[in-house]
Amino acid sequence: MYKFLTVALIALISSFSVNAQSNSSYCPQKIGMMQGDPLAIPAKEILVKIYKKLGCNIKVVPLPGTRGILHFNKKLVDGELYRLSLAEKAYEQTFVRSLVPLFKLTNAIWENSDYNISNKKPLGYVKGIKWHEEYILKHFLDMQNIAQFYSEDKMYEAFNRGAIGGFLSEKQTVKLLMDDGRLSVSPP
Template identity: 35%
Template sequence: MFGQTPADCPATLATIDKGSLSLLVVKTLGEIYQELGCRVRFMPYPGRRGIASFNNKQVNGEVMRIEKVERAYKRDFVRSSVPLMMLNSSLWQHPDSLAKADLPIGYTLGIIWQENYIKNKRGRKFSNAQELFRAYNSGELSGFLSADITVKIQVENGEIIPRPIQKQTVISAPLYHYLGQEFTPFMKRFSDLLQREDRFGYISEF
């Protein structure tokens, strides 16, 4: 415990709904918050709903975002000085690419890098990754966009069939933790802890 009063603590954080990577990060982030003397509640939202909820002050921050999302924030914010991890994400292709070539690419609505990539391409949007993977499993997609670690976890769990082929790396960028600017003192403590200890490195080992 670092001795801060409850008023110093963010109470609610938006997280991407039904994302396997989000579930891993939330578990570790909750443990860190507890060590810093704070109890936090995670609010699952579709991608853009999390941004809107932060802008409307319905939540105190977002669990993790790439830096490009900052242009969508309409309130003052503070970013962790240390990234939680690197996000490596790709276009994943159905192994029978010739048979599936005329089908759309699946992407998750509200994930900024995916929305940027899919512009001027034939895409099909989904509200969350689980819906996207179900459509892929049903043979409705030529491929999909996803974080590499998410695909690895889902394949190992038997949730993505058949195993997709990594066709193209689309983005490699750091993921940061975001809070409203009023939580700057807490964010400094949070960042100091991450500078001392890499708490999220284990995720890359999955």
């Protein structure tokens, strides 16, 4: 996966290299990153290295989902590490989307393989992640069957403890968590 991130980020930055060479005085100062997002950490490391090669020392600021959008709109950060296109509707400032996607994400519901747990425990989601919130609003009339978290890390910890029967996340994140041994149960 790190190899994929490297290729995607190099392609992303190479599309900006002409601008960086022609106007070397511009470097973004702060880039927002989704706090607690397992995919953001390796992407951040790669992005910082690439910008450093371009002569830019950037600071990557971890922010909760919705706060990242607010910081961008208030010009407290110069951009965001990555966002789903769904979040772009909330941008009030002009932004440039990379020509090359950083990730191809597949969103899904992940459940404990034990039916007694997955059927009886609530579904976890993270407040501030737009696709989580939209999914919950569209599909859950009974709000007692859901559990709200303020970070992905806390949601995954609750899943490991058996406090929730499933959670919303995307495929690459779950694969990364499984590869790192951070999920105690392999969720289908």
